[in-house]
Amino acid sequence: MLRIYNTLTGKKEPFEPLVPKTVRMYVCGVTVYDYCHIGHARSALVFDVIRRYLEHSGYCVEFVKNFTDVDDKIIKRANEQGVSCDQITAKFIQAYHDDMGKLGVRPASIEPKATEHMAEIVRLTETLIAKGLAYQVNGDVYFAVPQYSGYGRLSKRRLDDLQAGARVDVDERKRDPMDFALWKSAKPGEPAWPSPWGQGRPGWHIECSAMSMKHLGETFDIHGGGMDLIFPHHENEIAQSCGATGKEFARYWIHNGFVQINKEKMSKSLGNFFTIRDIFEKSEWSEEVTGEILRYFLLSTHYHGPLDFSDQALREAKQALDGFYDLFNRLSEAGQGSPDTDGDLQLAIGFAKRTFNIGMDDDFSTPVALAAFQQLRGEINTLIRKGISTEVMKEAREEFRSLGKVFGLFQLDRWQFNLPMRKNVGGEVGFSSDLEVQKMVDERTAAKKAKDFKRADEIRKFLASQGIIIEDKPDGTSRWKR
RNA sequence: GGCGCCGUACCCAAGUGGUAAGGGAGCAGUCUGCAAAACUGCGAUGCGGCGGUUCGAACCCGCCCGGCGCCUCCA
Numbered sequence: 001m002l003r004i005y006n007t008l009t010g011k012k013e014p015f016e017p018l019v020p021k022t023v024r025m026y027v028c029g030v031t032v033y034d035y036c037h038i039g040h041a042r043s044a045l046v047f048d049v050i051r052r053y054l055e056h057s058g059y060c061v062e063f064v065k066n067f068t069d070v071d072d073k074i075i076k077r078a079n080e081q082g083v084s085c086d087q088i089t090a091k092f093i094q095a096y097h098d099d100m101g102k103l104g105v106r107p108a109s110i111e112p113k114a115t116e117h118m119a120e121i122v123r124l125t126e127t128l129i130a131k132g133l134a135y136q137v138n139g140d141v142y143f144a145v146p147q148y149s150g151y152g153r154l155s156k157r158r159l160d161d162l163q164a165g166a167r168v169d170v171d172e173r174k175r176d177p178m179d180f181a182l183w184k185s186a187k188p189g190e191p192a193w194p195s196p197w198g199q200g201r202p203g204w205h206i207e208c209s210a211m212s213m214k215h216l217g218e219t220f221d222i223h224g225g226g227m228d229l230i231f232p233h234h235e236n237e238i239a240q241s242c243g244a245t246g247k248e249f250a251r252y253w254i255h256n257g258f259v260q261i262n263k264e265k266m267s268k269s270l271g272n273f274f275t276i277r278d279i280f281e282k283s284e285w286s287e288e289v290t291g292e293i294l295r296y297f298l299l300s301t302h303y304h305g306p307l308d309f310s311d312q313a314l315r316e317a318k319q320a321l322d323g324f325y326d327l328f329n330r331l332s333e334a335g336q337g338s339p340d341t342d343g344d345l346q347l348a349i350g351f352a353k354r355t356f357n358i359g360m361d362d363d364f365s366t367p368v369a370l371a372a373f374q375q376l377r378g379e380i381n382t383l384i385r386k387g388i389s390t391e392v393m394k395e396a397r398e399e400f401r402s403l404g405k406v407f408g409l410f411q412l413d414r415w416q417f418n419l420p421m422r423k424n425v426g427g428e429v430g431f432s433s434d435l436e437v438q439k440m441v442d443e444r445t446a447a448k449k450a451k452d453f454k455r456a457d458e459i460r461k462f463l464a465s466q467g468i469i470i471e472d473k474p475d476g477t478s479r480w481k482r
Numbered sequence: 483g484g485c486g487c488c489g490u491a492c493c494c495a496a497g498u499g500g501u502a503a504g505g506g507a508g509c510a511g512u513c514u515g516c517a518a519a520a521c522u523g524c525g526a527u528g529c530g531g532c533g534g535u536u537c538g539a540a541c542c543c544g545c546c547c548g549g550c551g552c553c554u555c556c557a
Contacts, residue, residue, distance in 0.1 A: 007486095012498090030557075043557035073555070152485095155552080161484040162553065204555085226557030227487070233556090256557070257487070263549065267556060300505090301495070306488060306550070316494065316506060323505090326519065355503095359496085367496055371504035378504095381520055385513095453515055460517075471519050479519090 002057065002361045004222075005304060007230060007253040008154055012363055015252065017221045023059045025051065025222035026212040026250065028229055029111070031068040032092035033077045036099050037273040038294075038309055039259040039266045043226050045295060046256045046303040046364075048105045050224075052406045053360050064215045065108035066208060067093055069115050070201050075190055085191050089113075099276040102291050104408040110215050114207035118193045121202045121210045124244055125182045125195075133243045137173040139185025139198040145178040148239045154253060155231035180236055182206045205236035212250070213241060223250030230255055256303045263308065274309065285318070288416050293317045295408050299366040320374075324400070324410060325417045327377055329479065330384055331397045332414060337389030345383050345392050349399050352376035356403055366407065373400070437468055441480055449476065 002015040017023045027047045030040055047065070054061050069089040078085045097107070114121070125141055128134035134143050145151050145159070152158055162178055181203035186192035192199040212220065218241070225234065234253065241249040258265045261272045276294075283290040297317035301307045352372045359368025380388075380396055404410030440459050447455040460470050463480070470480045 010486095028557075031555085037557090039557050041557090046557090071555085155485070157485055157553075224557095228552065228556055230486075231552060232554095255487095258551075258557075260550075265551060265556090269556075304487080305495095308494090313494075320505065323519095330519085362497095365496075367494095367505095368503080371496065374504055378521090382522095385521065448515080451515080457516070469518065472514070472517080473519095474513085 003363055004252050004254065005363045007255050010156075013252070017059070018219060018251065021059055022062070023054050023222065024062045024064075024216040024220035025224065026064045026066075026208070026216055026220060027108070027223070028208060028225035028233065029065045029067050030096060031071050031073060032089045032096065033071070033074045034092060034268070035095055035275040035277060037259075037266060037268075037275050038279065038298075039226070039273065041099070041103055041105075041276050041294065042259050042298050042303075042307065043256050044100055044105045045103060045298050047224050047254075049299065049366065049407060050222075050254070050303075050364055051106075052408075053364060056406050061109070062216060063108045064110045064112065064212060066211050067096075067111060067113045068204070068207065069093070069113045070191060070207075071204065079189075089115075095277075099280075102280055102287055103276065103294060104291050112211045112215060114202060114211070115191075117207065117211050117214065118195075118202070120214050121206050122183075122193075122195050124206060124210045124213075124240065125202075127244045128182065128240065131243065133239075134182055135175065136197055139183075139200055140173060140181060141183035141197055142174055142179040143182050143236070143240060143243075144175060145180070145239065146176050148243050150242060151178075151239055152235065154238055155235045157231065157235075180205065180232065182240070205233055206240055208233070209237050209240040209244070209249075212237075213245075218245045219248045220250055222252045222254060224254040224256070227255040227257055254303075257301075257306045260306050260308050261310075263306075266309065286416075288412055289318075289321075292321060292409060292412065292417075296321055296370075299407055299409075300370060302363075302365055302367055304363070321409075321417075324373070324377060325412070325414075326481070327380060328397055328400065328410070328417075329414060329481065331380070331393040333393075333479075334390050335384070335393050336387050337392055338387065341383050341386045341388045342392045345380065345388055345396060348376055348379040348383070349396060353399070353403065360406070369407070373404070376400075437463065437480060441470065441478055444470070445477055448472075 003012045004015045005012045025047075027043075030036060036044075047063075051061050051063050067089070070085070074085050074088055078088045081088070100107070125134065128143065129136065129141065132144075133147050134141055152162075159178060183195060183197055183200050183202060183206075185197070186199045186201060190201065192201055212223070223234070223237075230253075238249050260266060264270065264272060266273045279294065280287060280290050283293075285293065293314055294317075297309075297313055298307070300313075300317065300320075352375065355372035355375070356369045359365040359372060362368065384393075400410045440463060444456045444459040447453075447459065463470060467482050468480055469482075470478050472478045
């Protein structure tokens, strides 16, 4: 039974979708005015894995993730660069898809844009005005927070507290300092759409209410995003949506923790961020391998907690993956088993599968699931020394592939992970032909057999300088990897 | 000031009432011509601190301390 920590209640709760076997989830995407950093990657990956696990558990998942493509920051960026907002958003939507593709994050079922939902946004705003929850001042429309009784339910804030601590300059047009814009009248040169209140554009929060309700219905199962969205964004979404429909909005609210640098939040304003493409560019590993390293790193901590980004953390993730792919390498070789050891391996696989599911059912505990993989790795290594049959070894490799699919891990073939892992420095092809390597490895095997250890060590040293590591097998032959 | 998240071994990190998972590093072994990989053994009488509830608490309650964050755009 899946249990999810729900920000709304502050508790872990059993998950029961509104419609059996179907999950409808909405996740706040990004504002497309710049490249994504590793913090965006975490959020995207976390919800991608949640979606995959729900599917793995037999649910049909309708997954909506939006692009905010009308916003102050976009306008500012467009003005700075002397281009249109459309050019900015098109560029960064493309960049988003590129980056997420490298990370192995699947596109959502629907990826709606705010600019394509103006009719819904206007209609929702009209409804709120009709219900007395919003008011018009000149060409602007504001949500009247004091008129909505449930305000603060998600972020656990009381209106009084908020006003006391408010450090925003108050807009005189607002009736209450907490009121927020549903519709902003257009200033000259800004993108604008027609509305009953004149030319203008939507406020930030209304688009998510409009788009989620359009694509998933007035009440749906899961709404997610980063923890910084709890207030005010999600609080405002609830006010708008529940205010308009009088119904429950999202039932389970999931929020992921931040990626930090030296215990500080990674953010644009602090300037301590690494973009996804920076990391891929700087990586000494191939794109596939770098993507997998990032996934392993990002999933090594529970989604709710903070996660410190560092070179060391990345190195540790790489090292962990090496352990798995080294095992897969061994599993691809021929083996000899006995009913005992083959049976033990089957048991170990079954145990790992159960642990994986127990972990993931407990609020998507990816670290527990990863630990299950690690434990299985150790058990298989032990059994390989005792001897297991080729068939069961293949089966074990397939189990890793199949369970790993939920995390997007362990999908690479031997040649992808173990061979072209290091990028060629300076465009030099270097010593990269498998045949050449194998020839030298064979020569070394012969030298070893002839007890010419000097020559054998020379060859190994040379190959090592080319980034190739040799592992001698008990039978006198050797396997190698890059 | 209000609210939230986090605080577990040298490092990373699970566990949320029944007596501290997992990984890395380190040390000592096995294997090896030497390596590499792999395997075996060793590590918190204690889970930020102090009280309380309980037969029993890292886990529940209260207070406190520390780190981070939200209350202005932010995954």
